[in-house]
Amino acid sequence: MKGVLLILLFILPLQVLLGQDYAANVNETEFKTKHPAEKEAVARDYKWEFYSPDLDNYTKQKAAVVDGERFDTSLSPLVDMFNESYTDQEPIAPGNPATRIIIRKPAIYNAVRKIDKYYSKQVAHGGMNSVNARKGFERVLTIAIAALSEKSQSFEDALQQNRRNPEALLAQFNQVKLKDM
Numbered sequence: 001m002k003g004v005l006l007i008l009l010f011i012l013p014l015q016v017l018l019g020q021d022y023a024a025n026v027n028e029t030e031f032k033t034k035h036p037a038e039k040e041a042v043a044r045d046y047k048w049e050f051y052s053p054d055l056d057n058y059t060k061q062k063a064a065v066v067d068g069e070r071f072d073t074s075l076s077p078l079v080d081m082f083n084e085s086y087t088d089q090e091p092i093a094p095g096n097p098a099t100r101i102i103i104r105k106p107a108i109y110n111a112v113r114k115i116d117k118y119y120s121k122q123v124a125h126g127g128m129n130s131v132n133a134r135k136g137f138e139r140v141l142t143i144a145i146a147a148l149s150e151k152s153q154s155f156e157d158a159l160q161q162n163r164r165n166p167e168a169l170l171a172q173f174n175q176v177k178l179k180d181m
Contacts, residue, residue, distance in 0.1 A: 049178075052179065052181065082112065089102075118166035119133040143178065
């Protein structure tokens with residue numbers, strides 16, 4: 001009895017699927033599921049557009065990455081530009097040598113730091129090529145520098161909602177289009 005019941009439970013869903021495929025072919029319509037490789041290229045829809053930043057001070061180093069070296073070492077001028085743009089040091093009180101750091105647009109700043117850690121872990125564990133990580137992080141840094149001078153509240157809100165998931169943060173950065181001036 002149990003064997004018959006198990007067979008029916010496996011065959012019934014199969015019959016339903018075959019029946020849908022048959023019904024689609026009777027009406028001379030093609031079944032709509034396609035393999036992801038067969039899908040047509042869709043024009044990318046961007047949610048945000050920022051003007052490309054002026055990166056004249058940024059000189060990309062062309063040196064090869066040495067084993068054990070961080071993937072973003074060649075991006076250090078761009079990382080420095082990012083840090084200088086997003087942070088200000090302000091004295092706490094006159095005569096006190098201590099300073100506090102003020103961060104402009106903390107949602108974007110924290111997202112870039114989270115993505116940097118994510119890429120570092122991926123490269124360290126062999127999940128990603130250092131060249132691809134470098135390209136991706138360079139794009140993230142460029143977008144972050146561009147977003148500093150733009151009205152980007154909706155972009156910051158989206159980053160804030162996904163602040164715990166670095167892959168979702170990367171997806172948000174991939175929905176940004178950089179326009180030339």
